[in-house]
Amino acid sequence: xxxxxxxxxQWSEEGKMAALATVVKVERSGxxxxxxxxxxxxxxxxxxxxxxGCVEPAVYEExxxxxxxGEPRLLSYGISDDEAFGVGxxxxxxxxxxxERVDW
Amino acid sequence: MAGLLxxxxxxxxxxxxxxxxxxxxxxxxxxxxxxLVFPEDHTGxxxxxxxxxxxxxxxxxxxxxxxxxxxxLGPRGQRRMEDVAVFIQSFAPPPRMYVFGAxxxxxxxxxxxxxxxxxxxxxxARAVFAxxxxxxxxxxxxxxxxxxxxxxxxxxxxxxITVLTHDPKFDVPVLKQALGxxxxxxxxxxxxxTHDNRTARLKEEGVTDEQLARISSPIGLDIxxxxxxxxxxxxxxxxxxxxxxxxxxxxxxRSGPIHEAAxxxxxxxxxxx
Numbered sequence: 001x002x003x004x005x006x007x008x009x010q011w012s013e014e015g016k017m018a019a020l021a022t023v024v025k026v027e028r029s030g031x032x033x034x035x036x037x038x039x040x041x042x043x044x045x046x047x048x049x050x051x052x053g054c055v056e057p058a059v060y061e062e063x064x065x066x067x068x069x070g071e072p073r074l075l076s077y078g079i080s081d082d083e084a085f086g087v088g089x090x091x092x093x094x095x096x097x098x099x100e101r102v103d104w
Numbered sequence: 105m106a107g108l109l110x111x112x113x114x115x116x117x118x119x120x121x122x123x124x125x126x127x128x129x130x131x132x133x134x135x136x137x138x139x140l141v142f143p144e145d146h147t148g149x150x151x152x153x154x155x156x157x158x159x160x161x162x163x164x165x166x167x168x169x170x171x172x173x174x175x176x177l178g179p180r181g182q183r184r185m186e187d188v189a190v191f192i193q194s195f196a197p198p199p200r201m202y203v204f205g206a207x208x209x210x211x212x213x214x215x216x217x218x219x220x221x222x223x224x225x226x227x228x229a230r231a232v233f234a235x236x237x238x239x240x241x242x243x244x245x246x247x248x249x250x251x252x253x254x255x256x257x258x259x260x261x262x263x264x265i266t267v268l269t270h271d272p273k274f275d276v277p278v279l280k281q282a283l284g285x286x287x288x289x290x291x292x293x294x295x296x297x298t299h300d301n302r303t304a305r306l307k308e309e310g311v312t313d314e315q316l317a318r319i320s321s322p323i324g325l326d327i328x329x330x331x332x333x334x335x336x337x338x339x340x341x342x343x344x345x346x347x348x349x350x351x352x353x354x355x356x357x358r359s360g361p362i363h364e365a366a367x368x369x370x371x372x373x374x375x376x377x
Binding site: 071 | 148174
């Protein structure tokens with residue numbers, strides 16, 4: 001069983017909106033591989049993770065934006081990304097994360 | 105629950121294979137298009153019928169191998185075009201670990217196998233050893249001659265076969281049978297002397313040097329393991345190292361990236377990984 005999808009399904013049953021963030025690509029060194037995911041519910045619950053913990057706060061914000069009606073987005077975090085530099089990926093790689101509202 | 109989520113969730117709960125394809129890059133408005141691909145059917149759309157056809161075809165291939173990848177296609181599913189990127193994630197059932205020989209070491213190997221996400225099947229011809237009390241964590245416990253059992257067992261490239269009996273009467277036939285499968289890992293336990301003796305017997309049985317090279321024997325990485333638990337860790341580490349093409353050894357004594365952006369995917373008990 002996949003704990004993230006399990007939780008998203010449960011939120012859906014409860015009538016809660018949610019967003020799913022999935023690691024789709026890892027360049028050089030990254031702690032978690034493609035397919036690793038994290039989900040956020042409209043009331044702020046989080047399940048799963050997408051890194052060693054360093055980019056989760058930023059992804060959380062993006063997920064909330066998606067829930068509020070934002071378009072799906074492909075995000076990149078890593079040393080090559082100035083914006084993400086503040087977020088900081090401890091392992092020194094770049095990860096690409098797709099964030100989408102669960103409306104399917 | 106909406107349609108796709110509900111079917112995705114159901115497939116995972118039943119441990120039936122499913123690939124989830126999502127458009128992650130492409131023309132305006134196409135992002136987030138999603139198809140669930142099952143071995144026999146599919147549901148959802150990536151945007152248009154031609155693109156769907158190409159995505160479904162590709163996803164079935166990836167699903168068979170339990171692989172997760174991003175593929176690039178044209179807006180109408182054309183190969184050799186790059187306009188659309190589709191992330192395809194395979195949720196295949198957990199890979200299998202076969203543990204032959206219901207000794208104390210087997211109990212620890214079965215536990216570590218379960219911990220790693222394998223579906224663990226323990227098999228021994230001796231009913232007194234192959235018991236639920238001794239293997240509480242195993243998914244299946246089979247009392248049968250190992251080679252006979254392996255003839256009908258499901259084995260694929262993600263399967264792991266460990267032969268822990270270190271008794272030639274069991275080892276040799278089951279290893280011969282294992283070499284006829286596509287198992288990703290075959291390991292056999294035993295001292296150097298057992299190993300030499302077993303190797304000689306396998307050769308007498310017509311096993312070639314090339315085939316012998318597929319067998320990790322003596323089994324495990326050289327970490328000085330003594331107890332069944334430590335030995336199970338040494339075996340687990342070797343299974344991972346062979347799958348990823350790493351040699352083992354201390355990270356502290358190396359430089360360079362720790363996690364390579366490799367194509368291989370995790371065992372995914374829930375990756376189903």
